[in-house]
Amino acid sequence: xxxxxxxxxxxxxxxxxxxxxxxxxxxxxxxxxxxxxxxxxxxxxxxxxxxxxxxxxxxxxxxxxxxxxxxxxxxxxxxxxxxxxxxxxxxxxxxxxxxxxxxxxxxxxxxxxxxxxxxxxxxxxxxxxxxxxxxxxxxxxxxxxxxxxxxxxxxxxxxxxxxxxxxxxxxxxxxxxxxxxxxxxxxxxxxxxxxxxxxxxxxxxxxxxxxxxxxxxxxxxxxxxxxxxxxxxxxxxxxxxxxxxxxxxxxxxxxxxxxxxxxxxxxxxxxxxxxxxxxxxxxxxxxxxxxxxxxxxxxxxxxxxxxxxxxxxxxxxxxxxxxxxxxxxxxxxxxxxxxxxxxxxxxxxxxxxxxxxxxxxxxxxxxxxxxxxxxxxxxxxxx
Amino acid sequence: xxxxxxxxxxxxxxxxxxxxxxxxxxxxxxxxxxxxxxxxxxxxxxxxxxxxxxxxxxxxxxxxxxxxxxxxxxxxxxxxxxxxxxxxxxxxxxxxxxxxxxxxxxxxxxxxxxxxxxxxxxxxxxxxxxxxxxxxxxxxxxxxxxxxxxxxxxxxxxxxxxxxxxxxxxxxxxxxxxxxxxxxxxxxxxxxxxxxxxxxxxxxxxx
Numbered sequence: 305x306x307x308x309x310x311x312x313x314x315x316x317x318x319x320x321x322x323x324x325x326x327x328x329x330x331x332x333x334x335x336x337x338x339x340x341x342x343x344x345x346x347x348x349x350x351x352x353x354x355x356x357x358x359x360x361x362x363x364x365x366x367x368x369x370x371x372x373x374x375x376x377x378x379x380x381x382x383x384x385x386x387x388x389x390x391x392x393x394x395x396x397x398x399x400x401x402x403x404x405x406x407x408x409x410x411x412x413x414x415x416x417x418x419x420x421x422x423x424x425x426x427x428x429x430x431x432x433x434x435x436x437x438x439x440x441x442x443x444x445x446x447x448x449x450x451x452x453x454x455x456x457x458x459x460x461x462x463x464x465x466x467x468x469x470x471x472x473x474x475x476x477x478x479x480x481x482x483x484x485x486x487x488x489x490x491x492x493x494x495x496x497x498x499x500x501x502x503x504x505x506x507x508x509x510x511x512x513x514x515x516x517x518x519x520x521x522x523x524x525x526x527x528x529x530x531x532x533x534x535x536x537x538x539x540x541x542x543x544x545x546x547x548x549x550x551x552x553x554x555x556x557x558x559x560x561x562x563x564x565x566x567x568x569x570x571x572x573x574x575x576x577x578x579x580x581x582x583x584x585x586x587x588x589x590x591x592x593x594x595x596x597x598x599x600x601x602x603x604x605x606x607x608x609x610x611x612x613x614x615x616x617x618x619x620x621x622x623x624x625x626x627x628x629x630x631x632x633x634x635x636x637x638x639x640x641x642x643x644x645x646x647x648x649x650x651x652x653x654x655x656x657x658x659x660x661x662x663x664x665x666x667x668x669x670x671x672x673x674x675x676x677x678x679x680x681x682x683x684x685x686x687x
Numbered sequence: 688x689x690x691x692x693x694x695x696x697x698x699x700x701x702x703x704x705x706x707x708x709x710x711x712x713x714x715x716x717x718x719x720x721x722x723x724x725x726x727x728x729x730x731x732x733x734x735x736x737x738x739x740x741x742x743x744x745x746x747x748x749x750x751x752x753x754x755x756x757x758x759x760x761x762x763x764x765x766x767x768x769x770x771x772x773x774x775x776x777x778x779x780x781x782x783x784x785x786x787x788x789x790x791x792x793x794x795x796x797x798x799x800x801x802x803x804x805x806x807x808x809x810x811x812x813x814x815x816x817x818x819x820x821x822x823x824x825x826x827x828x829x830x831x832x833x834x835x836x837x838x839x840x841x842x843x844x845x846x847x848x849x850x851x852x853x854x855x856x857x858x859x860x861x862x863x864x865x866x867x868x869x870x871x872x873x874x875x876x877x878x879x880x881x882x883x884x885x886x887x888x889x890x891x892x893x894x
Binding site for chain 1: 866875881885
């Protein structure tokens with residue numbers, strides 16, 4: 305299995321790509337239909353087929369073209385958009401509004417998202433209670449389901465979760481692709497430690513106040529999910545903060561910098577996921593023998609995971625989200641997916657095939673539910 | 688108590704940035720090993736604890752006479768929060784962090800056994816908006832026990848930074864921890880700024 309990637313492309317022939325897509329084809333079909341295909345709902349079946357075919361075409365193209373990032377981004381952005389649509393639709397169906405009231409909090413009617421996880425750990429350890437007003441097992445997005453999904457994905461993918469599993473990441477990933485060239489180029493490297501400061505503050509304040517302070521005060525994604533009803537000065541201040549953060553960190557700065565600013569500088573879960581890169585079996589490696597120090601990888605990395613020094617040393621930092629942008633951009637094919645413990649330039653194709661299979665399958669299954677819902681809504685509109 | 692702890696925690700980080708350079712050498716320089724540092728540090732923390740205990744008692748009884756109206760207290764609290772947040776944000780953004788700590792006064796003291804006690808007194812009495820805030824808060828408490836608890840939370844928050852002191856030399860990647868600490872201080876400043884403005888505008892509207 306040892307191989308050197310010198311002068312080798314990740315591209316595969318049409319037949320070989322089809323062969324590699326076959327296991328994904330079968331698994332996504334089984335998982336999306338729950339193993340018991342039911343075609344009695346015509347519109348539902350059409351939505352399922354469109355989603356199923358679309359997902360498998362993307363995976364096929366990853367093998368056929370040898371490119372990762374742009375194809376991943378298509379699904380990642382669609383995932384973020386459709387999930388927000390589905391969530392808002394659900395909220396409007398249940399509450400007739402995107403806002404939640406104190407009554408919804410008291411009745412534990414809040415859907416759970418993975419960004420709350422860092423705030424649960426300390427209170428759960430000290431008070432044996434979950435401080436989020438959501439359902440532990442049932443409901444639209446239960447706490448246990450989200451925690452298990454995140455934990456499993458983080459152990460396997462490391463911070464790859466941020467590019468292959470997070471249903472918010474697609475928002476700033478999408479906006480970071482709006483312009484061809486960045487307007488703001490110089491950003492201090494030390495800012496990438498900011499999520500750890502946010503994590504420190506929200507973990508402590510949540511533990512002390514026994515409320516999820518990040519969701520309560522900071523989370524910018526309330527702009528595309530649900531938010532507190534404005535009833536006074538405090539709730540108005542909260543609304544002002546999340547709208548400003550969404551506008552600044554998710555829309556404007558990613559457009560101006562071509563970087564995922566919210567993910568890089570604010571997300572407290574990103575800080576924990578950064579640490580999970582230490583246990584993940586999948587890594588991104590630089591082959592120093594092939595590298596010509598053009599630093600294109602540093603320029604394109606959306607999460608500040610690569611510096612000039614990292615490239616010189618042949619290291620990719622723990623901030624890497626394994627999006628594949630640097631791999632696709634490298635003119636010498638010196639960067640590749642790898643497996644922890646295996647030296648750079650060894651088992652290159654094998655590592656990529658395994659990583660793509662695991663990460664794409666996770667994202668496809670995680671995203672398919674909301675994509676099917678949105679496609680079905682469109683089918684209902686037009687047919 | 689949670690709010691007092693957060694106040695202490697935020698004030699502790701800025702306190703460490705300014706006073707750390709003065710306090711640490713005095714507690715560590717002439718000490719013989721970890722045991723000596725732990726003794727001096729315990730003495731330093733005990734002195735601070737006693738000073739806060741005294742302040743809690745005084746603020747509870749005298750505060751009732753000064754802050755006769757809760758609206759007035761709301762204004763004072765809001766203004767102090769804004770000053771304090773400004774101070775924290777300033778600590779976080781300024782380029783050079785030269786120590787300007789009142790604890791420099793101990794440089795004139797020769798008796799080394801007195802140094803931790805003096806440092807404890809000066810450090811806990813140092814003019815700081817966070818201390819004024821906790822004094823305002825303590826004076827508003829219903830019972831003296833609640834007043835003590837408010838100061839206890841503040842003490843715990845500030846003391847947290849001094850506990851790893853004996854291990855300071857063994858910490859790797861100090862620069863990273865310092866960066867995260869500075870950023871957390873700035874964030875705390877923003878949080879208190881919002882709290883101050885909310886408190887002040889709330890006072891104006893509902894007062």
